[in-house]
Amino acid sequence: MFLDPAAYLRLDAVESFGTTSTGASFATSTGDLLEVSCYGEGVFRLRIGPNTRPNYGLIVGRAKPCTVNQREPGEWTIASGSASLELSGAPLSFRLKLNGAQVFGSITDCHFRGFTRLPAVGRAPRGGLWTAAFALNSGEPVYGLGEKFGPLDKRGQLIHSQVEDALGVNTGLSYKNTPFAWGVGDGSGAWGVLVHTPGMVTHGVGHPDWSHRSYAVVVDDEALDLILFAAAAPAGILDAYTQLTGRAPRVPRFSLGLWVSRAYYRTPGDALGVAAKLRQRKIPCDVLTLDGRAAWKTETRFNFQWDADRFPDAKGALAEIRKHHLKVCVWEYPYVSTQDPLFRDLAQSGYLLQTAHGAPYVFGWDTAPGTTPFGDVLTPLPESGLIDFTNPRAFAWWRDAHASLFADGVDVIKSDFGEQVPDDAVAHNGDWGRRLHNVYPLLYNRCVFEATQKFKPNDGEPAIVWSRAGWTGSQRFPIGWGGDPQSDWEGLAASIRGGLSWGMSGNPYYSSDIGGFYGAQPTAELYVRWLQAAVFGSHIRMHGIGEREPWIFGTETEAICRKWLAFRYRLIPYLESVVAIATTTGLPVMRAMPLAFPDDPLVRNFETQFMCGDTLLVAPIVRAGGAVEIALPQGAWFDLNTRVRSSGGQVLRYRAKLDQFPVFGREGCALPLGRAVQHTGEIDAANPLELLWLFGSPAHPLDGFAQARIARGDDGALHANAEANVKVEIWGGATGTAQHPR
Template sequence: MQRTTVVGVADYAYTSDSVTLDCCIDDEFTATDWKYRENANEGAGGRTVPVTLEFYNPSTFRFEFRANPEVGATETLNDLNEAAIRDDIELDVTETNGELRVETSALRVVIGLEEWSFAVTEPDGTILFEEQREDIDVHGDLRVEPLGFSEVVDDAGPDKVATTGTALDLAPDEGVYGLGEKFVEFNKRGREITSWTVEPYGTETENSYKNVPFHLSTRGYGLLVDTTNKVEYDLGKTTTASATINVHDDTFAFVFFCDPSFKEILQEYTVMSGRVDMPPKWSFGVWMSRLGYESREHLEEITAELRDREIPCDVVHLDPFWMRDFRSCDLEWDTNQFPDPEGMIEKLREEGFHLSLWEHPYVPVGSTAFEEGREGGYFVTDGTGSPYVMDNLCQGDYRGAIVDFTHPDAVEWWKDKHRRLVEMGVDVFKTDYGEGIPADAAFANGLTGKPMHNFYPFLYNEAVYEAIADVNGRDEALVWGRSAWIGNQRFPMYWGGDAQTSFSGMASALRGGLSLSLSGFPFWSHDIGGFRGTPSEEVYVRWSQFGLLSSHARCHGTTPREPWAFGEEAVRIFKKFARLRYRLLSYLYSYAAAARETGLPVVRPLVLEYQNDPSVSDVDLQYLLGEELLVAPVFDESGRVDIYLPDGDDWADYWTGERYDGGQTLRREVPLDQMPLFVRAESVLPLHESSQTVEEGTPDEVTLRVTPAARGDTQTSFDFYDEDCDEFVDVGCSILEGEIDISIDSGERTQIFQVKIVDVERVPDAVRTNGANCEHVDGAPGEGKWSYDAEAETVHVNPR
């Protein structure tokens, strides 16, 4: 492949919010002859190529380089809302000593004119982002390829652009995070990563179902590569001094977000790419599934057992067997195996269960649905106008065609099939697959599978999500998707695919999820126990503990995943953690409501909350559930686990109350029925009674568990989501010089709360609620009263 590189700038122009550069190129560029020439284009036919910078606000801009400018600007398929992040801006553009400086109040872009260079700095000159042109070997040759394009020759014919891209300088201590659901190390530095959606047949490689070409750097920026084509990253693997990004397209574009805080970047990125809708509350309950329940009788045996054993559960799922043999996916019931589906669904509802159905976007040859789709032109074609029929496409390894979601009539046809099922009472669809789009396929919008391959999961999940919303409303809409791309977070939610039934599979599920959390997805789940085969009792139990403290919780696999399949001890432990999950539902739901407004994830890697603690940069086997709870799953049959408690906060063991300083590693050997769980000191944790199913509405009684600071005064609060009022209630606690002040900014809603303050070493001098003194009593406090348990060192307050 031949590489052509930008070497200088022939001319430029600018407006109040953009800069256009007319760039010189040289197809014989090397480090040893890197110098500006008056006519740098002699070897490239004298042509120039454009680079544009468009600023959306003082800290965010879009960079675009076009190798074939004659064809016009490339229209991105990504549905990005630039208007949502635009703000007034006036660029300060100056030229000095062969450099162009483009400055805002938040950053400075420095561009070499005579000798091309590109850097983004803070206003004081501290480098945030810099193109790499100094990573050379002993011969003076560049190890990486800076801004430019590569061409290939087809059949000894003319050259054509194959890729565009650039190289970036990597700081010695720079960490790189995100890039979608990647099952490898959480910190991607040192890895090669490809953003190309595939069926990875496991979760042990960097191949994944959910690719998002967006990453965060510890240098203080986020970068979204704005394309739907394949993106290839080398993040310090070939050379530790450099990273490269190459796009399989003739346009290389990215959006640059500048901020030292990962949280701030994620919030702006999700404003642009789309904020999540609030999932229905019942979705936060336990889901029970396997591949699969093959009949109505089988399903009802499972639901009866769940209720008999008092195992909390809200959703049951049917995999492909709900449809007839060789008819996956025509979305028609097999009424022999599932007679009277309407009656079955009604019975499930009466027992407190919601129903999920499996699907994929492929329609089997020989079905009535295939004939309808062929006649209507609803399928992706092979370029001749015929449906692109493939072997082993559909579940069951038979032939099928692919629904074309760029064809408006095809979308409506597919939605109609779903709307009928939703009207029957189906609540959610497991939108499986979506990764198998051939690069040479032809779509109704005139594009091939090359740019559509990665984008297809967005259109697929959008169609199904909207079909549910059409019937049930957006508040009740939900998919359980496997494949995803930029913006798919708008249609919650997604699970991690086919993990191995092993501790390695469990670890990869967590790594993939944490990576997705830093890619704009607030909710994710995984198959408790792993997918293929039968996990050991230890793997199942440990995975249950982790899974039941994820944003969403589903048991699933090719063999039974109901806890009684693993013995009575497994049932006992499963119930213990399921009940804990249901006690925490108001906590989880508060963070879900916050995600709707902030885009921040419910399950958080430690680096998101403790970015200034260098010890958390590579921690990917523990996580934060919200901000208040630290979870450390056990990944070893022996029960051994190392737990790092982040610096900057103190921590209390959730189970025992024992206190620990932050910034240390604990080494534990944990019995099978336990999992390390810690509460951040100086925090408020809302809890309520467990139940067999998720109860709609704000609970009648919520206990606010306050963990004071280990030393000194306490000032803490929590934004509690009051579902009935659809608003946040600021609940706070101040402990100052032996006096406790509780604030509950909820007007007449104060009566739903009780307060439990732990680790209070002596009787308080006074307790007040919203400024009013509470009366001290012995025993259980009545309304407006408080008591002190000296043995437990706990204050109980009834602020009603």
């Protein structure tokens, strides 16, 4: 994509219209209104342009008090606490500061004639297209921008924030996007920027064809709406971002267990057979998914009506599965086949997106021989209408139509798709499909999430959906899984990077398809390594075209999977504590190295290793043979396989047998573990712990558990205290820590 700077009018802020308690407003050289406001310490908003299009509630924060001062003609400072935003009027530009030091600012790359190579802020002459450009230091990495499967560091890349059915994890296309990026800074503090829009955003992040020393955005919307963040560290940026766009809620305990699925179980008997076999073979599991057309007629697909030929008694069939202590998940998408009488009913009610002439918009799928994704197993989807979630009545109808499914015994919905809104569709709220496209999955998943809240059993657990597509704010309606990876080693590596990138974009939960979704049947080695990595993610699912259950890979593989799944279930008390942190800070369960250790350059480029919470360093094996290089961050680390202590600040060349996997406990931290169970219903909610591992002398408190805690004693030192039913194991021969029954 070529960016022509001459195609944009460069903006000046020519006159102040005055100040308020939360900011100021200015006239600009293009006649557009510039509004500057504060949303808390280190969070500033610059909005330029009209305000006539629908607001989709992407941000939930409110403007907060700040101070505004004009330092000299054409120069203003907006301040809140230790952060400030300095504006210059000619040309319009900014400097974002923390504790008096600049952490982010407008472009400094200049043309021979003195003006900047790209506009600091520019607008297309006819409006509707904007650009802004920011300065980057040499070598400064940039992270975020949603679920992206390539390098975590976006520096040098041209990236499109546009929700797409990516058909894999091998390109720049992705299902979950958010135009939010951040950098670790140069030592003065971290920075972040969110382009607040439902429109497509193109990011040239040090892209050499634009400017290798600048980060520029091109925004397809009526206004340019930028939100700038400053904080001491990247964790503070995610905290501020998720305060602004909404925290992720808690997820139900059962969702942290294993989900088993395939494309697809052809009959209820197939699904019931797998459920029985899981229990017979002692494979811990909590959820069985009826995916795709497993429950619905092929001709009409999803319409809230079970396929009567296969499910004459759906309630009874689901009850048989649930007897195995499994939750039932069923698949849906937000489209209605033209072959279904429901299409006519919804069209007459005005509940479908329309054409410019007021007719129901009919979406046709790609069936061209050279490009179609459909084949023998994934058969072509029917031409369909698209539910218009901008219509409050349509939203309520779709939400409430789920009541019968939950009454029949469904526990959770897999809300698939949502990426297909065409540019020329027209919505009830007046937006064209081009502007609705990216937020459509947000509205769709919100609708299904609210249906789950309304109709699921009143068991005290929070709601959850298993969704694929997302945009800014999608963390409010968890969770998202990583789409359809290819069944090979690169598919595994890309899935890990996609999850880490999504986590660096304010979304704490993620899962991928163990073994990959499509392609050749995975080898036993690939399947095991994928499963081992997934054990340490927020959510874990076996899924793909064809069988994905462990026993199909042989007795040895099944035994290894059973071992690691047992450890996954032992981890659940720890994972729940990490989830609790995520809901109050925005930190993901899987934390990429630049997020967990922003000041450690050694580990920064190890882009498939991650922290699971604060305690565990996970180094997935993403190549055949069992070898991996591991960068140990500063401190000391205990190998969970050997209990050997290694000093940080070094790179290990590690080789693991198939039943082993490189995971390290962080010295000074504790790992609470529960019993090995067959499903989460066997966890004693009042006494979930069986064991407490202390990696050396405790250096960090542990709370949130009635059975064990680490707190400071009267001597000022940290001590571990545990009830008699919790065994405490101290790694590394540390002293000064004891078990004290209470």
